[in-house]
Amino acid sequence: MKAAIYCRLSEEDRDKRSFADDSASIQNQKSMLVQYAIEQGWEIYGIYSDDDYAGADRNRPAFRRLLEDAEKRLFDIILCKTQSRFTRELELVEKYLHGLFPQWGIRFVSIVDNADTDVKGNKKSRQINGLVNEWYLEDMSDNIRSVLRNRRENGFHIGATALYGYQKDPERKGHLIIDGEAAQVVREVFTLFSQGYGKSAIARMLNDRGVPNPTEYKRRKGIIKAPAKQKNSTLWKYYTIADMLENEMYIGNMVQGKYGSVSYKTKKNKPRPKEQWYRVEGTHEPIIEKELWDKVKAMRRQKAKPFTTGTIGLFSGKARCAECGYVLRSGKRENWRFLTCPNRSVSKDA
Template sequence: MAKIRKIEQTAPAIVPRKKVAAYARVSVESERMSHSLSAQVSYYSALIQRNPDWEYAGVYADYGISGTGTARRDEFRKMVEDADARKIDIILTKSIQRFARNTVDLLETVRHLKGIGVEVRFEKEGISSMSGDGELMLTILASFAQEESRSISDNVKWGTRKRMAEGIPNGRFQVYGYRWEGDGLVIVPEEAAVVRRIFQNFLDGKSRLETEREFAAEGITTRDGCRWVDSNLKVVLTNITYTGSLLLQKEFIADPITKHRKKNRGELPQYYVEDTHPAIIDKVTFDYVQAEMERRRELGALANKSLNICCFTGKIKCPHCGVSYMHNRRTDRGLMEFWNCGSKKKKKVGAGCPVGGTINHQNLMKACADVLGMEEFDEDVFLDRVDHIEVPEKYTLELFFKDGNRIIRDCPNTGHQDCWTAEYRAATSEKRRKYGTNPRGATCFTGRIKCAECGNNYRQQTRKRKNGEKYHMFSCATTNTCGNNSIHEDDLQRLSAEAMGLDAFDASAFSERIDHVVISKGGRIAFHFKDGGIHEASYSTKRRAQPWTEERRKKQAKAIRDSFTGERRQKMRESMKRLRKERGDGWRRE
């Protein structure tokens, strides 16, 4: 008998099309380069769409941007992001130079794309990142591309410096007070007036900080509408361009790959070109300002009269941190003057001074007078004999004399004891009696909410719900033994407003009108007014439950389902069998 075998119909295997994109770049903005970029975009768009096995994923193009980095190449970074999102399978590019001229950037990007399964094809070199020797060839050729970029940069620098040597500036830089007309700088009268005022303020003895505050008060801003700050003012005061001459090559790019810009401090020649444009400040004035700035720099903090300076300024040093001590004043407890290490300003981990503590100003003067053999401290004698003071340990001074001698003297900090004058002590006692022991965090309710059971004050407590939201409760100070009801702050505010006949709670009105509030068990509250009136009310003492969200319901249902394990179900079945056997037919009714 003949054998019959059925051949099942099979669907043809459909190979999914590859999502292909291309990357193009030109580094110079010009009409010719623009046409070149357009030609690259058109070429790759047509190439990808002609291939039936490919799906067009777009062409990413950066115009007028160097390939030595990726930070400014928006299209390049967008392409990598789309590749991470699985929108691209293959990337086409003309050559390694178009993709990147930085060896590190090239290898990091190619390795990243290869790791997520995205292939990069370099047409000119005929390299695929997925091939066995692809990375080796890329490393070699990328190094050549990087060195070519460095060579091009050196050639450009040579041309730039050649022009500078002939007195031709490198481009049209922006400088406040001038604008470019043709190939020359012309004065902007409104801005020039501000420049002259900056110089005049400095000549009048004003610090840059004083000029900054002066301009802020008058609404004088920079060309971009920003506030004048110390750094802007320093640039103006040190810019020789305002004398009508140019100083070329003030800065230079140290590395063409990283583009790191450095101030020229003698590493390269500079070119001084005289009388190239109208002057705003004469050269004599400019030179005097530079000399004065140098003099103030040598004096340090003593030259800045806007600071709180004295004879100890810059004289007290921390041998551990290498910085000077700062002079501080406090007026919240009467006038208190003290010194602490300048490292306290540095908000860095581990930047705290190991010595710690502060030096009381009055005790500092007493210790110095004692060491110098004076009944009263004399600033002139101190400056004449003492070179500087170091603080090796807490409350310990080491005085270094100009003749080479050194003396160590204790200087305890008694500032907190000294501030407790009779007047300050009386004011603090009154404040604590009125507002409790925490006046800094006090509210209008502090010290005014009384417990009817034990007579103690209610205290504010900050609590947190499961969702992280914070709220305030007022509870008896002896909650553990008293057990009187607590009250929410919003309930207290609402009841207070009702008692005062207001639509909304007003803290100042509460302080003016209500003497105290008494809370009794069962949610009863009584407001005692300063005029003798009493208003009684009640509030709910039930615990506030948060409404169940859909997410919470699902979570609870899942927890219940998960709790019914196989072992638990087996125990329940055995328990029901035992009940039926013990109770007989009436087990349901029971």
């Protein structure tokens, strides 16, 4: 009988203080499982190991390889320390342990909680394990949300990176300090708009000078590791300028929670209503003075009406550019109107 060993270590395991807790180390898991397989007389086909992955993450690389190899019948047994190392989701317990594994001729064994798909009377305990693990995921998600909500309500910055123009304070967690180089560009954007330049014109001016957009700037500073996906992804766009001119963070107010997770089972987020955002005033040094902010805000309101009648067009906010996906703006030439992408003239390369 060939056994595939699967190990998983997640972030929550690193908080455990007891050296005797085997889940606190991938190596301890491997040693325990290898010894068990030898005692059972099983040949070890291979060891699949995911380090720093949660039990609800379905895209764990070794986990995906394990399932692919199981479907190919490359081994007979999947051996884990506990059922939760394989998955904490009850849905996947039913799908694989009670559905696909029996079809593929794969036996699942976890040695600490005695889960074994070859034992018929063991099914209810596996389902109970799955239910308890599911509850654990939900409770952990609620606890994390509670902590993050409290920190946001108290004005602490939550996020992997700081807003363009700022950087994380290395001496004070959750506090932002000004990034001089980027802040100078932010001030220039606000000043140009206050002087009557349009958002596309400002983007074009920055692109013509070779000023990297916020994402590319962070990439060059080593803050973001992922390479640019598209040729034009380093350029300033209309919507980048538009978002900057509306962001209260630049006058010293911490605004967070604009997006929220759909479920604890997915990393997908959705926009939250403005009244549900977390807004705390005066948490960090402003880049833009209040007088300039108020002037820009007043000018943005004046430009918000697409037609001279003050009415909103039929396709306002609905029609989007097929190339970049941004909302099209209305235009007028002589006696006819049209929709156009505001990004069309931000650069010669756009």
